[in-house]
Amino acid sequence: MKIFLASLLVFGLAIDLVVSQAALPGQFPSHGALIFQGRICGATILNNRHVLSAASCGLSPTFERLPVAAYTLHLGVVHIPTTPGMAIIQFYIHEEYNPHHEHWNNIAVFRTALTIILDLPPPAPFSAVETYNRIVPDGENCVLVGWVAPPQHTVIPLQHQVQEIFSREYCNSLPQVAGSVLDSMVCAGNILVNPNPCPNNPGGALYCYGRLFAIMSHNRQCGMPNAPGVYTQYRFYEHWIQVQMNRTDTPPAGPTPPPGGHSGGKSIVGIPLFTLLSLLTLRLLA
DSSP: OOOOOSSETTEEEEESSSSSSETTTTTTTTTTEEEETEEEEEEEEEETTEEEEGGGGGGGGTTTOGGGGGGEEESSEEEESOOEEEEEEEEEEHHHHHHTTTBBBBOEEESSSEEEOOOSSSSSSSOOBBOOOOOOOOTTTEEEEEOOTTOOSEEEEEEEEEEEOOHHHHHHHHHTTOOOOTTTEEEEOOOOOOOOOOOTTTOOHHHTEEEEEEEEOOOOOTTOOOOOOEEGGGGGGHHHHEEEEEEEEOOOOSSSOOTTSSSSOOEETEEHHHHHHHHHHHHHOO
16 A cells, blocks of 8 residues: 555554554553653563663763663653653664764663553553564655744644655665764655654654564654655664663763774774674565
């Protein structure tokens, strides 16, 4: 089904394909918001102690790791602020994330201070996400879920919008993307102009076939045709996510690797070792 169709069923609701729609209570029970230093990032519930977001959400504008006390997590809501929120006690940024180098490995796991109660009777206010770890074909329609901050906002709503999966070759040919989409990423957007506010916060969730397929990384430009967002695919990081949820160490404070550098392994022609191994494994399994 292509993006020029007039409407599409999203989690049981008919929505417009270009204009963002307000989420209804319980429609996206796995989606939350990380609030910190006047910024908002999307957060997806992985289990009763962890949420998934973007690595860029763990850093200051000068790329310093932020203190855990800076964060408040909001779950089970479609507007913020509506609840006091939950504290974060630890987070793990991908060790080879480099904001200076096209946002490779833009993914992070955040640990909550309290247990997220997931076994409530329906309709439960929140639940752990179901994930999709296969290839999604070009031209498929998926759904971006995220927070929209209208001008002079006092309440920030959760919204969703249909996004078409574009081919990697097409995206890399666009000047807005400039060849930054790697195999571990995917780009999606609209071919039509939408002048209205849209979900564009890092960590926003891209659902395909009703399951989490990727999270927002960078480049999302609201109101612009052929200006797709770039997303980090979940399937490339499934093992890495599981490892982070079992960690007990405290990552050191300080900046991310400097431009051209990274940590956690050597590279070949500037590509981090983790990325090379992930790409090789998936190609062998394909």
